[in-house]
Amino acid sequence: MEQPYQTIQAPASAQLVVERSRFIGHCLEVADEAAAKDFVLQIRAEHAQANHNCYAYRIGNGAHPLEYFNDHGEPSGTAGKPILGAIQRRNLTHVVVVVTRYFGGKKLGVRGLIEAYGQAATEVLNAAGTVTRIPCFDVCLTYGYADHSLILHRLGQVEAQVIESLFGEWVTTRLRIPAAQRERFQKLLAELPVTGVRE
Incomplete structure (x- = not known):
């Protein structure tokens, strides 16, 4: 780590x-x-x-x-x-x-x-x-508008910093997360209503 x-x-x-x-x-x-x-x-x-x-x-x-x-x-x-x-x-x-x-x-x-x-x-x-x-990694998440607040709230658990959010057909949010939180982020990701993930 x-x-x-x-x-x-x-x-x-x-x-x-x-x-x-x-x-x-x-x-x-x-x-x-x-x-x-x-x-x-x-x-x-x-x-x-x-x-x-x-x-x-x-x-x-x-x-x-x-x-x-x-x-x-x-x-x-x-x-x-x-x-x-x-x-x-x-x-x-x-x-x-x-x-x-x-x-x-x-x-x-x-x-x-x-x-x-x-x-x-x-x-x-x-x-x-x-x-x-603090070593970090960046990730982009894609999800529906209705889930935006929930997802940002839950990402606070892994100290995620929002770099930008783009609102098109879907919401695409680019995040920076401390590398020490990678494992917790992977577990949290399984619980979130996300349609796409890109590192």
């Missing part, structure tokens, strides 16, 4: 300067790994002149979310891992963070890189804010 999860509230960017090196953090909420990779490619294209575009993402809200990081040429474990650490500390998921570095002429050392990438990731996540998402 899909449970509520924490993710970023909005896409964001934030900049940090450490020893003349510029670190620019970017973050985006993503549905899957393909979307995360697309965002990384987009940032790399926008910052093609940068020395490094390091990143991490965390996707999925079960016991074992998909986690991945990449140091993009920085010493192993000094960039992607601290970015992922910033995501993990907030227990965020469905998020990708890319930190772009423009080298400023002074080497930071392993410790300095870990701190700078971790701080850049933390700052962009602060700028993005946090929100709790």
Whole structure:
């Protein structure tokens, strides 16, 4: 069963300067790994002149979310891992963070890189804010006019949100229902005078 999860509230960017090196953090909420990779490619294209575009993402809200990081040429474990650490500390998921570095002429050392990438990731996540998402599914029901009030009343039992109702020969109502209520909805559906169901 899909449970509520924490993710970023909005896409964001934030900049940090450490020893003349510029670190620019970017973050985006993503549905899957393909979307995360697309965002990384987009940032790399926008910052093609940068020395490094390091990143991490965390996707999925079960016991074992998909986690991945990449140091993009920085010493192993000094960039992607601290970015992922910033995501993990907030227990965020469905998020990708890319930190772009423009080298400023002074080497930071392993410790300095870990701190700078971790701080850049933390700052962009602060700028993005946090929100709790409730996984949902959409469904369309078709039924007669006389049953409209009864059906909407009963759908309240499964926390259904009406997206829209169209009144033609029949009533067609599009609903959004929390995924955690799917089983209860299926049982309730058997009791309702519905002529059509479409997910």
